[in-house]
Amino acid sequence: MLSLEGAPRSVKVLGVKFRVKYVDGLVNSKADALYGDCDGPGHTIRICTKLNKTPQACEATLMHEVIHAILYLTGQSELLSEDREEALVLSLENGLSKLYRRRP
Structure with missing residues (x-):
């Protein structure tokens, strides 16, 4: 079982507090697992x-979702199709996660 000890329960995104919930299962409107x-x-x-079976996987997913939150709060998500937003978020997550992992 995944230990969530020390996992964030909230994050501030552009000064706005977002609750972070850890759930057993998650699906979208098409019943795709998320x-x-x-x-x-x-x-x-x-x-x-x-x-997300490891703490590192949870961290990567949290970063991904924080990028979605940034796009939402700045109004950019309204300008993008769902597919384009996801492609942009994946690109940013990939680049930022490599930078983040380099920190001592």
């Missing part, structure tokens, strides 16, 4: 512990 999701209006990020 690693995480961001509810911008509800200021909530959910992380699926069934798919």
Whole structure:
């Protein structure tokens, strides 16, 4: 079982507090399993512990969802299709996670 000791229960994104919830399962409206999701209006990020099996995977998914939150809060998500937003978020997550991992 994944230990969530020390895992963040909230994050501040551009000064806005988002709750972080860890859930066993998560699906979208098409019944596709999700690693995480961001509810911008509800200021909530959910992380699926069934798919994210390590603390590092949870951290990567949290970073991914924080990027979605940034796009929501800045109004950019309204300008992007769902597919384009996801492609942008994946690109930023990939680049930022490599930078983040280099820190001592």
